[in-house]
Each structure stands twice: as C-alpha cells, then as structure tokens.
Amino acid sequence: MSCTLKDVAKAAGVGVSTASYVLSGSGLNKVADSTRERILRTAAEMGYRVNMAGRMLHGAASKTIGLLECPRSVVIFSGLVPMVCHELKKRGYQTFYRGGDTPCDSDELNQEAIDDFISRGVDGILVACFGQIQTFPRDRCPVPMTVFGGRDWDVRVDLAQCAWLTARHLLEHGHRRIGFLLPDDKHNRDKLRGYRKALREYSVTPDPAWLIKVCPTPDWRQEIERGIRRERLTAICCSSDFYAVKLMTWLQWQGYRIPDDIAITGFDGISLVDSLQIPLTTAVQPVEQLAVTLADTMIRKIETQTMSRLPKPIQLPGKLHIGHSCGCSATAEPEIDWETVRMYL
Numbered sequence: 001m002s003c004t005l006k007d008v009a010k011a012a013g014v015g016v017s018t019a020s021y022v023l024s025g026s027g028l029n030k031v032a033d034s035t036r037e038r039i040l041r042t043a044a045e046m047g048y049r050v051n052m053a054g055r056m057l058h059g060a061a062s063k064t065i066g067l068l069e070c071p072r073s074v075v076i077f078s079g080l081v082p083m084v085c086h087e088l089k090k091r092g093y094q095t096f097y098r099g100g101d102t103p104c105d106s107d108e109l110n111q112e113a114i115d116d117f118i119s120r121g122v123d124g125i126l127v128a129c130f131g132q133i134q135t136f137p138r139d140r141c142p143v144p145m146t147v148f149g150g151r152d153w154d155v156r157v158d159l160a161q162c163a164w165l166t167a168r169h170l171l172e173h174g175h176r177r178i179g180f181l182l183p184d185d186k187h188n189r190d191k192l193r194g195y196r197k198a199l200r201e202y203s204v205t206p207d208p209a210w211l212i213k214v215c216p217t218p219d220w221r222q223e224i225e226r227g228i229r230r231e232r233l234t235a236i237c238c239s240s241d242f243y244a245v246k247l248m249t250w251l252q253w254q255g256y257r258i259p260d261d262i263a264i265t266g267f268d269g270i271s272l273v274d275s276l277q278i279p280l281t282t283a284v285q286p287v288e289q290l291a292v293t294l295a296d297t298m299i300r301k302i303e304t305q306t307m308s309r310l311p312k313p314i315q316l317p318g319k320l321h322i323g324h325s326c327g328c329s330a331t332a333e334p335e336i337d338w339e340t341v342r343m344y345l
Contacts, residue, residue: 003046012042023048063092065298066117066125069099070150075240075268076285077128079343083291084126091299096120114141124302126294129153138308144301147309148294154310155293162283162318163194166237166265169281169320171202173327175235175263178204179227181247182239183215191267195237212236214243224250234262235326241266241273241282248278248325259327269321269345279323286316287344321345 009019014035021031022039031039065088069077085095098113114137117125124143127136129150136152138145146154170178180195182188196206212227214220224247227233238244244266248258256262258278266273269284293314300306322328 003048005048008039008043008046008048011046012039014039019043061123061302062121064094064096064120064122065302066113066120066122067095067097067128068113068117068125069097069128075242075270076287076290076344080128080287080291083288084294087291087295088298091295093123093299096122110137111140118142124298126298141307144298144306146294146298146301148290152309153313155290155297155314156316157285157290158315158317159190160194160197162267162285163191163237164198165194165318165320166267166281166283167195167198168201169322169326170235170237170263170265171198171204173235173263176202176204177210177231177233177235179210179212179231179233179236180239181212181214181224181227181236181243183243184213188239191239207231221250228256228262235264236262237265237267239267241268241270241280244280244282244325245273245276248276248280259325263327264325266325269318271342271345273321273323274345276323278325281323281326281328282321282345283318284321284345285318289316 005019005023006016008023009016012019018031018035019039022036023043067081067084069081081097081099085097088095096117098116114125122143125141125145127145127147127150129136129147136145136147136150138147138152148155167178178195178199180192182191192211199206209231210227210233212223214223217223227236236247238247244264248264251258251262251264258264264280266280266282269282269287273280273282293316297310297314
C-alpha cells in the first residue's frame with residue numbers, strides 16, 4: 001500500500017503543511033535544513049512519491065525543467081550539466097535532459113525541442129549554447145527560458161576577461177610575442193578580444209599572423225612551426241586546456257623545453273592539468289558558481305513568469321590558476337585528493 005503525505009508527516013514528526021512544503025519543493029526557505037533532511041529521508045525510506053500528474057491536473061506546477069544542451073558543447077558542459085541538475089534538485093525541481101541533436105541555428109529543430117519539453121509539462125527551459133553565433137526563439141516558447149552562452153544569453157562566463165588574465169600573466173613574465181592557438185576564430189571572438197586587449201595594454205600590437213589555427217586543417221604541425229620559427233613566438237595562449245595539453249605534448253616530443261623555450265597557458269580549468277609533468281597555468285571558469293546562478297535564475301524566472309531575457313544579464317568572472325608552464329616556479333608539492341573526483345579547479 002502506498003504511503004500518503006500524512007503518513008510521511010507523522011513519521012517525521014512534523015505537520016502536514018511542513019511536509020508538503022518540502023516534498024513539493026515550495027517554501028523550502030521556510031523549513032530548517034535539519035527538518036528538511038529528516039522529511040526527505042523519511043519519505044525516501046517509506047517510498048513516498050509525489051503524484052505529478054495529479055498536481056498538474058489541479059493546476060499546480062510540475063516542478064520539472066527541460067535542459068537542452070546544444071551540440072559542439074564546450075568542455076565545461078560535461079560537468080556543468082550534472083551540477084545544474086543537482087542544484088535544481090536541491091530546490092525541489094527535476095530535469096528532463098536533451099542534448100547533442102539540436103543545432104541552435106535550426107529554427108525547425110529549436111521548435112521541436114521546445115514542443116517536446118512543453119508536452120512533458122515543464123515549468124521552464126534551460127538552454128546551454130555553444131559559441132556566439134547562436135540564438136534561441138524565446139518568442140515561440142510558452143514557458144520561461146534561461147539561456148547560457150550563445151548570442152542571446154541570460155548568464156555566461158566572461159570569456160574575454162579569462163583570456164585577458166592568461167595573456168596579461170605572460171606579458172608580466174616579459175613575453176611580447178605571444179600567439180593564440182585555437183580551432184577557429186568564429187567561436188572564440190570573446191577570448192581573442194581579451195587576448196588582444198591585454199597585448200594593447202602593454203603597447204604590443206596584436207599580429208594576425210600570431211593566430212595558430214590547428215583545426216580543421218591537416219597542416220597543424222606546419223602552422224605551429226610557423227608561429228614558433230617564422231613569427232618567433234615565445235609564448236602561446238590556448239583556447240582550451242585540451243588544446244594546451246596536446247600542444248605541450250607535441251612540443252616536448254619535438255624537443256622544445258616548456259617553459260624555457262616557449263611558455264604555454266590553457267583555458268577552462270580542468271583539474272587534471274595539475275597532474276601533468278609540467279602543471280599548466282590556465283584560466284578557470286567558475287563552474288560551480290555558474291551552476292548555482294543558472295539554477296537560481298531559472299527558478300526566479302519561473303516564479304515571476306519572466307518570458308524575456310534578463311534586463312541585466314549575469315556575467316561571471318574567471319580566475320587565474322598558476323602552474324609551471326608559464327614560467328612560474330613550482331611553490332609546493334601538489335595536493336592530491338584520492339577520495340574525491342573533481343573535474344574542475
């Protein structure tokens with residue numbers, strides 16, 4: 001026999017209204033953390049399940065959110081998506097996830113994704129876009145939408161500031177011929193803007209020849225050698241940690257010494273960069289803070305039924321993580337946490 005809300009309340013030693021606040025996800029701020037945890041634990045032990053269909057039939061919110069991840073996602077999405085789901089769950093919401101098959105530039109597929117989520121009765125939709133040339137049709141979405149990244153963003157990381165941090169750090173080391181390695185510049189405009197801003201602040205004119213485009217091209221080896229030998233680059237900023245690690249591996253295979261012959265910086269803040277033979281200096285995107293901000297923004301939009309873009313979009317700054325690839329000395333043996341698997345610094 002299935003248990004009722006009243007059964008859970010009695011077993012947890014609280015009133016029915018208090019149990020309802022917690023199990024419905026509404027009014028969580030009205031209940032102490034210890035009480036909330038006791039109610040949730042009791043409900044789980046008793047096998048209690050909220051009847052969402054019944055709630056929706058009575059006009060109540062479904063307490064569900066659609067989360068759409070567009071293809072060609074940046075590396076942080078692999079950790080960001082579960083973090084956002086966790087933050088939403090803490091606030092009483094479940095998520096429906098869809099990803100990988102919906103280009104943000106396709107109006108037809110955009111509408112298909114929206115319709116799919118709406119058919120499931122979601123209260124809001126959270127979209128994670130890649131790059132800066134994408135947008136999403138808010139005017140065709142009947143529920144509040146929160147967009148991370150893309151052109152029409154509500155929340156994003158200040159990528160220009162992150163790139164500025166790494167380029168400025170290399171400039172402080174005395175480098176003046178600093179390259180930028182990337183797959184293509186269409187999706188890295190903000191990063192390039194920050195890189196160029198740092199150079200100009202040190203009276204260095206950014207040279208287009210200092211851009212090293214390694215993808216999509218089979219001539220990436222010649223492209224890297226061109227930058228180092230012909231352009232005499234002494235340092236290279238990379239558009240991601242993955243590119244930085246691949247570049248360092250190839251350079252060391254060719255006999256280059258890092259950072260003595262050429263300094264390298266990354267971008268994103270993947271935790272494994274500290275475990276490299278030469279720890280990587282990198283710009284860290286604030287993934288945990290981003291997950292909290294996205295969850296809070298989505299719920300606030302649902303509660304206020306805000307259908308438009310935020311009047312003051314939220315841009316989060318990154319931070320610089322110092323390794324040895326830039327030329328800084330290793331100050332201490334790296335801390336290794338064997339129990340926790342942490343994707344980001």
